[in-house]
Amino acid sequence: METPSLFSVIEALSPIDPRARKDMEALTAPRTFKKNEYLLCEGDRVDDCFFLEEGVVRVFFNSDGNEYNKTFFVPGMFPTAITALISGNPSLISFQALTDCSVISFSYSAFKNLFGKHRSLETLMLRIMEVEWIKKERHDILMVTEDATSRYREFRKNYPGLEQQIPQYHIASYLGITPIQLSRIRSRLFSE
Amino acid sequence: METPSLFSVIEALSPIDPRARKDMEALTAPRTFKKNEYLLCEGDRVDDCFFLEEGVVRVFFNSDGNEYNKTFFVPGMFPTAITALISGNPSLISFQALTDCSVISFSYSAFKNLFGKHRSLETLMLRIMEVEWIKKERHDILMVTEDATSRYREFRKNYPGLEQQIPQYHIASYLGITPIQLSRIRSRLFSE
DNA sequence: ATCATTCCTTAACATAGGTTAATGCACAGC
DNA sequence: GCTGTGCATTAACCTATGTTAAGGAATGAT
Numbered sequence: 001m002e003t004p005s006l007f008s009v010i011e012a013l014s015p016i017d018p019r020a021r022k023d024m025e026a027l028t029a030p031r032t033f034k035k036n037e038y039l040l041c042e043g044d045r046v047d048d049c050f051f052l053e054e055g056v057v058r059v060f061f062n063s064d065g066n067e068y069n070k071t072f073f074v075p076g077m078f079p080t081a082i083t084a085l086i087s088g089n090p091s092l093i094s095f096q097a098l099t100d101c102s103v104i105s106f107s108y109s110a111f112k113n114l115f116g117k118h119r120s121l122e123t124l125m126l127r128i129m130e131v132e133w134i135k136k137e138r139h140d141i142l143m144v145t146e147d148a149t150s151r152y153r154e155f156r157k158n159y160p161g162l163e164q165q166i167p168q169y170h171i172a173s174y175l176g177i178t179p180i181q182l183s184r185i186r187s188r189l190f191s192e
Numbered sequence: 193m194e195t196p197s198l199f200s201v202i203e204a205l206s207p208i209d210p211r212a213r214k215d216m217e218a219l220t221a222p223r224t225f226k227k228n229e230y231l232l233c234e235g236d237r238v239d240d241c242f243f244l245e246e247g248v249v250r251v252f253f254n255s256d257g258n259e260y261n262k263t264f265f266v267p268g269m270f271p272t273a274i275t276a277l278i279s280g281n282p283s284l285i286s287f288q289a290l291t292d293c294s295v296i297s298f299s300y301s302a303f304k305n306l307f308g309k310h311r312s313l314e315t316l317m318l319r320i321m322e323v324e325w326i327k328k329e330r331h332d333i334l335m336v337t338e339d340a341t342s343r344y345r346e347f348r349k350n351y352p353g354l355e356q357q358i359p360q361y362h363i364a365s366y367l368g369i370t371p372i373q374l375s376r377i378r379s380r381l382f383s384e
Numbered sequence: 385a386t387c388a389t390t391c392c393t394t395a396a397c398a399t400a401g402g403t404t405a406a407t408g409c410a411c412a413g414c
Numbered sequence: 415g416c417t418g419t420g421c422a423t424t425a426a427c428c429t430a431t432g433t434t435a436a437g438g439a440a441t442g443a444t
Contacts, residue, residue, distance in 0.1 A: 063337040070332075083329065087322045092329065129321070130279045137275060137284065140262075140332060144368055145255040147430075167391065176336050181431055183393055339400075360422070373401055375423055390441080399432075407424080414416085 055101030212310035247293030
């Protein structure tokens with residue numbers, strides 16, 4: 001479980017030039033969250049972007065008193081409320097650490113101010129949105145076209161090892177089923 | 193059923209200054225699609241943005257030979273493959289006219305070239321993405337938290353009159369159920 | 385060691401929704 | 415006027431999943 005570095009992830013997404021990197025490094029600050037702490041609560045306004053170095057974060061929304069997990073973030077991802085960030089509106093979703101986490105944070109407005117100076121950073125931002133959008137699109141398609149068993153298989157493939165680190169009811173919520181149903185699926189899957 | 197105008201919709205989304213409007217008007221061209229024609233097919237690359245003046249467009253994706261409707265566009269909306277547009281990759285989804293349509297089209301790359309000159313256009317673009325993102329988010333939440341009957345009620349509320357203009361199997365696909373199930377829901381709903 | 389808490393599993397039952405197939409209606413082409 | 419085609423409905427049956435409830439394993443506090 002090596003810790004991914006922010007700038008190696010950025011390079012892989014969309015290369016930025018050394019001066020842009022310098023300016024961006026000046027914005028970043030390390031930060032930690034304890035297990036169960038919130039990176040962001042529904043209703044909060046945000047200006048912070050996070051890059052996850054270690055730990056697991058879930059994103060969920062609330063509806064009629066129930067929580068629904070939308071996705072998980074593992075090291076190397078950006079557990080960041082893009083919609084709230086670009087709109088300036090309060091977030092509709094919450095981000096919670098499921099284990100102790102260490103992140104790198106930077107201000108989105110400060111980051112955006114660099115766009116004028118460094119075109120490559122704006123390109124990077126679009127690229128991040130695009131990747132998130134496509135990921136969301138893929139997940140939507142999965143949710144509609146596949147049954148819970150396939151979705152569970154897919155989850156295990158996409159997040160190797162994650163199953164061991166978080167309670168199953170979070171996985172069930174992510175899959176759109178009850179923990180009971182997940183338990184049934186698991187028992188079928190592992191007995192046959 | 194008055195025809196919405198591109199620039200009144202833009203003004204309502206995010207005001208742009210008169211010179212930006214002039215430059216943008218120069219990019220636009222009217223265009224029509226016949227019923228069942230495709231605005232965009234899965235696999236195509238795109239540079240065109242569309243604004244729908246009249247008619248109905250569906251967006252769908254293919255999975256194992258089946259079509260799944262993601263959403264409908266009605267006049268005043270932008271039936272545009274944002275992901276493919278910003279990524280430059282072939283589109284994963286298709287856009288099809290369900291009735292005769294008239295649209296206004298403009299080139300995304302030409303539009304983007306105006307960003308340097310007119311900040312307000314870039315703001316508009318982000319605003320459009322944001323609105324689409326939020327709409328998608330709301331729909332996701334509905335799909336997960338509500339059963340098909342509520343989703344059908346919601347559909348009728350969000351798209352008043354649309355039900356009369358398109359076949360029910362398209363609506364069923366949008367709701368994530370079979371036409372048979374939609375028929376059952378309708379008969380329950382309208383008999384009681 | 386005991387007890388409470390948290391979480392997973394299992395069972396019994398109820399419901400939503402899928403599948404297949406038959407029926408009926410409306411409209412287009414001849 | 416027929417007839418085919420596309421679409422909506424209905425019925426019979428089946429499966430996936432939800433609900434409620436109970437029990438058991440692991441963990442942590444006292």
